[in-house]
Structure formats: structure tokens, C-alpha cells
Amino acid sequence: MERSIGFRASDVIQTILAVLVLGTVSLRVVECKQGSVPDALHYSAINCRKHSALLTDFGAVGDGKTLNTKAFKAAIDSLSKYASDGGAQLIVPPGKWLTGSFNLTSSHFTLFLHKDAIILASQDEAEFPLVSTLPSYGIGRDGNGDGRFSSLIFGTNLTDIVITGNNGTIDGQGKIWWDKFHQGQLNFTRPYMIEILYSDNIQISNLTLINSPSWFVHPTYSSNVLIQGLTILAPVDSPNTDGIDPDSCTNTRIEDCFVVSGDDCIAVKSGWDQYGIKFGMPTKHLIIRRFTCISPDSATIALGSEMSGGIQDVRVEDVTAINTQSGIRIKTAIGRGAYVKDIYARRMTFTTMKYVFYISSAYNQHPDTGFDPKALPEVKGINYKDVVATNVTYTARLEGIPNDHFTGICISNATISLSEMPKELQWNCSNIAGVTSNVTPKSCNLLPEKEKVDCAFPEDRLPIEDVHLKTCSTTETA
Known part of the structure; x- marks a missing residue:
């Protein structure tokens, strides 16, 4: 990935934030006796x-050294019998709970982390079984093997799943995996932290997630997904530590989250080249709001580059990025096919950024040689408004494809203040079409200035916006 220049101050910011958060976690662990939950806990679900x-209750030991994979599996298996009788919740009490990968095998289930609980991912590869590659990707994304390591917390074909806490922590202990990646020692794709497949009604909320081996939160082939109140932290030079990656999902709401990452803070996906085209499941009806990102070498929100099932109807509002390479970045290439369309964003505030507006058609990594060079992506209906950005190097880099122009681009009411050493060419535009209105600096000729244009933002409500949470308690007993 292209490395940005002049953003290293974010390393200091990220370190301070991580120390503050992790220091708070470390202090909290001593507040309660290990393994006990003294009072009834309340949470929203x-x-x-x-x-x-x-x-x-299943023999787990929270000393940070004892392996508890069998205890997690035993607990989940035991509680599965209540799926048809009001459901069940597994409470992870105060302590440090070392574990390998475990599956959520039952619907109507809650995994709840006490505020003084830390789930520690094992650093032993043997604790992460190999699973099949995703059909919309065709191969793994690391190494040369066809398989991939199971995620730390994994589930498939589920209904009504909640992973939440009173800001409890999950630590992926990812450094050993990052080192293997950099040294070319991986034969299979690294584990993600949380991955839920083919499921409906998912909630992931109110947790601190740190140091995932790769992507942190990966809902895939799923619907009605609520992601809320997450703090996600990884070193800004850690490889592929995307924060939240909705992938071929419908009706998703991401809100009130904070991400420091070595890659895109949010990456919206839907499959890779011919595999994604064949699988044909888009990501659509996605809301992102009240979101903050720090990522010096990547995007606040990326659309793609694996978007071969299509991305449509994404609504972004009230987003802040600090020391981040780009704002909303559309990433595609010849061979991807499908579309990125009906994208809406408003009220975005950026401080210290290389590119504010970025659309690239040059993401030319392919799963194999079987991609179709005639599969051209359609990019249209891109709407950005009410943007304030300071200390910016480039205002815009917008690159379509010859004979496949990206159209319907609208940018209104955007004020970009440049850095002390900005690039002379502020708008680098090719093979695009659209308009701007009340934008500073003045845009390129392919986006002519029009008076009194207010770029679109939908007024209707998506079904996921009307999902209201209940106040739940841990006092019920099995």
C-alpha cells in the first residue's frame, strides 16, 4: 500500500490513546475478584x-495462562439447549481468559463480557482450525493455501446473536501473526477477530477490541446487523487490521465507534472478481454515523476494493477523521465488475489528510488469472456534502477507467484548507463526470461549478434504524 508522508504524529496519538484505554483495562481487572460477578449487570440488546x-461454571480459569478453549465450547454447547426456551447468555466474568477459536453454535444467544474481563487470543496456530475460503473470494487473502484460519469468535447460520459487554476487552494478540505476514511465513489467511456468516439479527456492541491478527469485525452474507459503541485499536503500521468490514450484508447500522487502525477503519466489501460476480450478493442499505477514525496510511471508509457483488445505498453522516490518509475512498479495478452506486455522505470533518476525495480504479490485485478483463465496474451516484477538512495535501484524486467513466459525482459545500506544503495539482481528475457547488479549492473541469446545488441525501428511513434495544440483566440463571 502507498505510504503517506508527514503523518507520523498519528503514531504518538495512537500510542497515547492505546495506553489510556489499555491502562484503564489493566486497572479494572483488580477491582473485582477473578471469576465473580458481584452485582446484577444491565446492558442493552x-x-x-x-x-x-x-x-x-465450565471450569474456565482467568489467569491469562490457562487455555480455556474447551471451557468456551462446553459452555456454548450446554447453553444451546435453551435456544427455543427464551435463549441463553454466557457471562465472561472479571479475569484474563486465554482461548483459541470458538464457535457460536446456537441462535438466540448472548456472549457478554464484564467490564473487567479480557478475552486473550491464543498465539498457537493449532488453536485456530482451518476453514474453507469464502465462496465470494475464491481463495484466501494471505499465503498460497486455499484455506484460512478460523476467526477467534466465529458463527454461521444463526439468528439473534449478541456479542456485547460493559466495555469488556478482546485482545487478539496479533503481533505474532503480523510478523509471520511480513516474513512471508503464512500458508493460510490470518484469523479475523469476530466473523459471523449467513446470519440474521446480529448485534456487536460496547466492547474494546485490540490487536486483531487481521480484520477485526467481519459480518458476512448476513442481514440486520447492528454494530455500536466499539473501540478498536491496533498499531498504525499493523498489516490489514481493518476495523469493521461489512461484506455482502444487507441492512447494517454502524454507529458511535472509534477506530485506530493499520488499514481502513471501515471497509465495505462484497466479493472478489469472478468469484464475487458469480456469488452475486451485494452490500446494500448501510448506515454509518458518529464514527471517528485514525489511520495514517488508509481510508476512513473504503468501498472495495473487493466489491464484485456490488455496493449500493450507503449513508454516511457525522464522521471525524484525524491523521488519516483519505476520507471515503472508492477502490475498484478492471476485472471487478459490479457497481458502487447511490453513495451519500454529509457532515464530515477531517484534520490532517492526504486526500479528501479519492476514487481509484487501480486496485489491480486479483485472486488468480481467471478474472474477466471485460468486467468493468459501474461507479455512479456519488454524493458528498458539508465537508470541512484542514491541513490537506491533495483535495481530490478521482480516476475512472477509459471507456468506463465514473459518473454522477456531486460535491457541495466543502471547504478544504491546505497544508503548508500542498501539491500544486489539487484536483487530479480523469474519466469522471459530475458537478460541484460551493467547493474550495476550485474543482477540475470535469466537475464544473454549479450554483445552489445541494447534493442528495436520502430522507427515508431504513428498517435497521427502527431497531430499538431492550434493557437486559445478567440475573437470570440457567
Whole structure:
């Protein structure tokens, strides 16, 4: 990935933030006796559960050294019998709980982390079984193998799943995986932290997630997904540590999250080249709001580059990025096919950024040689308004494809203040079409200035906006 210049102050910011958050976590662990939950805990969820159990009921030891993979599996298996009787919740109490990958095998289930609980991912590859590659990707994204390591928390074909806490922590202990990646020692794709496939009604909320081996939160082939109140932290030079990656999902809401990452803070995806085209499942009806990002070498929100199932109807509002390479970046290439269309964003504030507006058609990494060079992506209906950015190097880099122009680009009410050493060419435009209105600096000729244009933002409400959470308690017992 292209390395930005002049953003290293973000390393200091990221380190301070991580120390503050992790220091708070470390202090909290001593507040309560390991393995105990002294008082009833209350939390918000899409559904409450009739039955409850502690992880320690299944022999788990929270000393940060004892491996608890079997305890997690035993607990989840035991509680699965309550799926049709009001559901069940597994409470992870105060302590440090070392574990390998474990599956959520039952619907109507809640995994709840006490505020003084830390789930630690094992650093032993053997604790992460190999699973099949995703059909919309065709191959793994790391190494040469066809398989991939199972995510730390994994689930498939589920309904009504909640992963939440009172800001409990999950630590992926990813450095060993990052080192293997850099040294070319991986045969299979690194684990993600949380991955839910082929599921409906998912909530992931109110947690601190740190140091994932690769992507942090990856809902895939799913619908009605609520991601809320997450703090996600990884070193800004860690490889592929995307924060939140909705992938071929419908009706998703991401809000009130903070991400420091070595890659895109949010990456919206839907499959890779011919595999994504064949699978044909778009990401659509996505809301992102009240979101903050720090990522010196990547995007606040990326659309793609794996977008071969299509991306449509993305609504972004009230976003802040600090020391981040770009704002909303559309990433595609010849061979991707499909579309990125009906994209809406408003009220975005950026401080210290290389590119504010960025559309690239040059993401030419392909899963194999079988991609179709005639599969051209359609990019249209891109709407940005009410943007304020300071200390900017380039205002815009907007690159379509010859004979496949990206059209319907609208930018209105945007004020860009440049850095002390900005690039002379502020608008680098090719093979695009659209308009601007009340934009500073003045745009390129392919985006002519029009008076009194207000770029579109939908007024209708998506179904996920009307999902209201219930107040639940941990006092119920199995």
C-alpha cells in the first residue's frame, strides 16, 4: 500500500490513546475478584435471555495462562439447549481468559463480557482450525493455501446473536501473526477477530477490541446487523487490521465507534472478481454515523476494493477523521465488475489528510488469472456534502477507467484548507463526470461549478434504524 508522508504524529496519538484505554483495562481487572460477578449487570440488546451461566461454571480459569478453549465450547454447547426456551447468555466474568477459536453454535444467544474481563487470543496456530475460503473470494487473502484460519469468535447460520459487554476487552494478540505476514511465513489467511456468516439479527456492541491478527469485525452474507459503541485499536503500521468490514450484508447500522487502525477503519466489501460476480450478493442499505477514525496510511471508509457483488445505498453522516490518509475512498479495478452506486455522505470533518476525495480504479490485485478483463465496474451516484477538512495535501484524486467513466459525482459545500506544503495539482481528475457547488479549492473541469446545488441525501428511513434495544440483566440463571 502507498505510504503517506508527514503523518507520523498519528503514531504518538495512537500510542497515547492505546495506553489510556489499555491502562484503564489493566486497572479494572483488580477491582473485582477473578471469576465473580458481584452485582446484577444491565446492558442493552436486541433481545434479552431467559437463562444465564458464568464461564467459570465450565471450569474456565482467568489467569491469562490457562487455555480455556474447551471451557468456551462446553459452555456454548450446554447453553444451546435453551435456544427455543427464551435463549441463553454466557457471562465472561472479571479475569484474563486465554482461548483459541470458538464457535457460536446456537441462535438466540448472548456472549457478554464484564467490564473487567479480557478475552486473550491464543498465539498457537493449532488453536485456530482451518476453514474453507469464502465462496465470494475464491481463495484466501494471505499465503498460497486455499484455506484460512478460523476467526477467534466465529458463527454461521444463526439468528439473534449478541456479542456485547460493559466495555469488556478482546485482545487478539496479533503481533505474532503480523510478523509471520511480513516474513512471508503464512500458508493460510490470518484469523479475523469476530466473523459471523449467513446470519440474521446480529448485534456487536460496547466492547474494546485490540490487536486483531487481521480484520477485526467481519459480518458476512448476513442481514440486520447492528454494530455500536466499539473501540478498536491496533498499531498504525499493523498489516490489514481493518476495523469493521461489512461484506455482502444487507441492512447494517454502524454507529458511535472509534477506530485506530493499520488499514481502513471501515471497509465495505462484497466479493472478489469472478468469484464475487458469480456469488452475486451485494452490500446494500448501510448506515454509518458518529464514527471517528485514525489511520495514517488508509481510508476512513473504503468501498472495495473487493466489491464484485456490488455496493449500493450507503449513508454516511457525522464522521471525524484525524491523521488519516483519505476520507471515503472508492477502490475498484478492471476485472471487478459490479457497481458502487447511490453513495451519500454529509457532515464530515477531517484534520490532517492526504486526500479528501479519492476514487481509484487501480486496485489491480486479483485472486488468480481467471478474472474477466471485460468486467468493468459501474461507479455512479456519488454524493458528498458539508465537508470541512484542514491541513490537506491533495483535495481530490478521482480516476475512472477509459471507456468506463465514473459518473454522477456531486460535491457541495466543502471547504478544504491546505497544508503548508500542498501539491500544486489539487484536483487530479480523469474519466469522471459530475458537478460541484460551493467547493474550495476550485474543482477540475470535469466537475464544473454549479450554483445552489445541494447534493442528495436520502430522507427515508431504513428498517435497521427502527431497531430499538431492550434493557437486559445478567440475573437470570440457567
